Amino acid sequence: MGIVSISLNEESLESLDDIQERFGLKGRSEAVRKAINSAKAEAQMIEGLEGMVEGVLIIVKKDHSDPWMNLIQAKHENEIKTQLHSHLKNHKCLEVMVIACEAEKLSSLLREIHSAGKADYVTFVKS
Secondary structure, eight states, X not given: OOOOOOOOOHHHHHHXXXXXXXXXXSSHXXXXXXXXXXXXXXXXXXXXXXXXXXXXXXXXXXXXXXXXXXXXXXXXXXXEXXXXXXXXXXXXXXXXXXXXXXXXXXXXXXXHHHHHTOEEEEXXXXX
């Protein structure tokens, strides 16, 4: 088994410990493996989408004042059919979008959101 050294901020470390505790895992390494498997399953689900896709995209973004999500939304305005924006505590925001588009456009949208690294939570629920 390979060994990987990573640096985590305090919030991520607390989340890792929380994952370990909630799933009853023996150590942080098992928690990291669990998180990797979860991300892999999500990536495979997105990769497996074909043709026209409809569903709901849910995002919790970290900072209301940062316009990064607005720029992505403007670029993908044809794919976003309906949008709800709500302010949360600690200057976070909830974005809920009804999406209808070709699978490759959804994949591009999700890749942009994930690569920005500014969302606390991103999930797509296919209809």
